[in-house]
Amino acid sequence: MRKNTEMFHEASKRMTGGGSAGGRIHKALGAPFYIDHADGSHVFHVDGGDFIDYHCGAGALLFGWNHPGIREAVMKCMDKGFYMNFDSQYTLEFAExxxxxxxxxxxxxxxxxxxxxxLAAIRAARAYTKKNLIIKMDGHFHGMHEMIWFNGGCGTNLDEFGETRTVTPAAAGFPQDSEKNVRLIEFNNINAVRHVFEKYRGDIAAIILEPVNYDCGCVPSTAEYMKQVRELCTKEGILLIFDEVISGLRFRPGSAQGFYGVKPDLSTFAKAIANGFSLALVGGKAEIMDMFNPAGPVVCSGTSSGNLMSVMAGIACIKMALEPGFYDKIEEIEKNLCGEIDHLFRKHGIPGHIRSQGAQFAFYFGYDDPRLDYTLSETVKYYSPKQYRNFTRACLAENLYMFDGGGKPFPQHNGFTTAHTEDDIALTITKIDKIFSRLAQR
Ligand SMILES: Cc1ncc(COP(=O)(O)O)c(C=O)c1O
Known part of the structure; x- marks a missing residue:
């Protein structure tokens, strides 16, 4: 990785941390993983190697790199003048x-x-309900802004009702007292929802959650929990916001909300909706959405919002997701890849398992019982970040790219795309078999 090291050195002189985002350092490498180009399921490293990619743009890539259909759509945008700050028949087509x-x-x-x-969803919820407090699930991530990026201890700082004892800004520089606007509870604990709804009755605008909490690995929920959260929100006049930034497009029918059969009031989407092009959205009930300007008083605007290139990519992606058989393919890859890896944990006697849901998965090194995945307080007791570090380091040596952002007491998400071929999967399984056999001997 000589060139990578040199680039890190040079980039660090002019780019903070040597990258364009804080989370770009691969901890097993100690530097960002600089690439030259990407194609299908592969990323091509600056040092010449060709890696099967399982981080997939932090969950943005559902259709693979350099997808021909998306490429064609984006090239059409070039003919149209690659404009932004205007809407067109294409924005309308995307919305439809x-x-x-x-x-x-x-x-x-x-x-x-x-x-x-x-940010826009929370702002609209406050304006619509005329209430202030937001209930967030401890450990869930909804973006880096002061409205919501607070943690309580990720499974280690809960009171007997499932509410965190403290609410702490996840980064420096937040306005004083910003944490007073948010309360944190344990995910998948319906009593915690009941508790805060009663304790803060009359003050709560919304509850926001990732229906599958990928930011702590791959923490699923149950249809029953979701149904009860929905019922409590309706009863109390509290808005339910689903953050589907990662889960969006990954499940049939209609993302995680379709899968769980629950209707949120507002939802947010990004990443896979345009396969990584800069397209995101807040959507939901018309009455709440009409809070946004110019229909209503809540400002949500941006110079490049709805730029043609991203919208064209988005149209291509949604059309593919609507094609019959699209999700059959995802489920088939999931079964082959994750089923086999799970088997390899047992074959080599390594405590651990893999959990997958809708093209994303996480390695749970340290414990076997998947029932413990539902609550972070259980996961953090047994999960081994050290084993995961050893694993991701070994993966890099085998030309498999699994991400390791480091420093977290719970798993990190990886994923696959529809561009991952049977050969990719077979090769990956052979390599992980080899890696696990070495890890088992340590
Ligand atoms: C669930 C979730 N919500 C929101 C965000 C923020 O999205 P972005 O990085 O596009 O700002 C992320 C980013 O990883 C996320 O995982």
Whole structure:
């Protein structure tokens, strides 16, 4: 990795941390993983190697790199003058397709990133309900802004009701007292929802959650929990916001909300909706969406929002997701890849398992019992970040790219795309077999 090291050295002189985002350092490498180009399921490293990619643009890539259909759509944008700051028949087409794919979304407002989308959703919820407090699930991530990026201890700082004892800004520089606007509870604990709804009755605008919490690995929920959260929100007049920035498009029918059969009031989407092009959105009930300007008083605007290139990519993606058989392929890859890896844990006697849901998965090194995945307080007791570090380091040596952002006491998400071929999967399984056999001997 000589060139990578040299680039890190040079980039660090002019780019903070040597990268364009704080989370770009691969901890097993100690530097960002600089690439030259990407194609299908592969990324081509600056040092010459060709890696099967399982981080997939932090969950943005569902259709693979350099997808021919998306490429064609984006090239069409070049002929049209690659404009932004105007709407067109294409924005309308995207809105029509999206509302067809996700029927709870009656209207949309486009943004450039998931961060902007959750910010807008929370702002609209406060304006609509005329309440202030937001309930968030401890450990869930909704973007880096001061409205919502607070943690309580990720499974280690809960009171007997499932509410965190403290609420702490996840980064420096937040306005004083910003944490007073948010309360944190344990995910998948319906009593915690009941508890805060009663304790803060009359003050709560919304509850926001990732229906599958990928930011702590691949923490699923149950249809029963979701149903009860929905019922409690309706009863109390509290809005339910689903953050589908990662889960969006990954499940049939209509993303995680379709899968769980629950209708949120607002939802946010980004990443896979345009396969990584800068397209995100907040969507939901028309009455709430009409809070946004110019229809209403809540400002949600951006120079490049709805830019043609991203919208064209988005149209191509939604059309593919609507094609018959699209999700059969995802489920088949999931079964082959994750089923085999799970088997390899047992074959080599390594405590651990893999959990997958809708083209994303996480390695749970340290414990076997998947029932413990539902609560972070259990996961953090047994999960081994050290084993995961050893694993991702070994993966790099075998030309497999699994991400390791480091420093977290719970798993990190990886994923696959529809561009991952049977050969990719077979090769990956052979390599992981080899890696596990070495890890088992340590
Ligand atoms: C669930 C979730 N919500 C929101 C965001 C923020 O999205 P973006 O990085 O596009 O701002 C992320 C980013 O990883 C995310 O995982």
């Amino acid at each position: 397709l999206f509302t067809k794919l996700v029927p709870t979304v009656e209207k949309i407002r486009l943004t450039n990133s998931g961060t902007e989308a959750t």
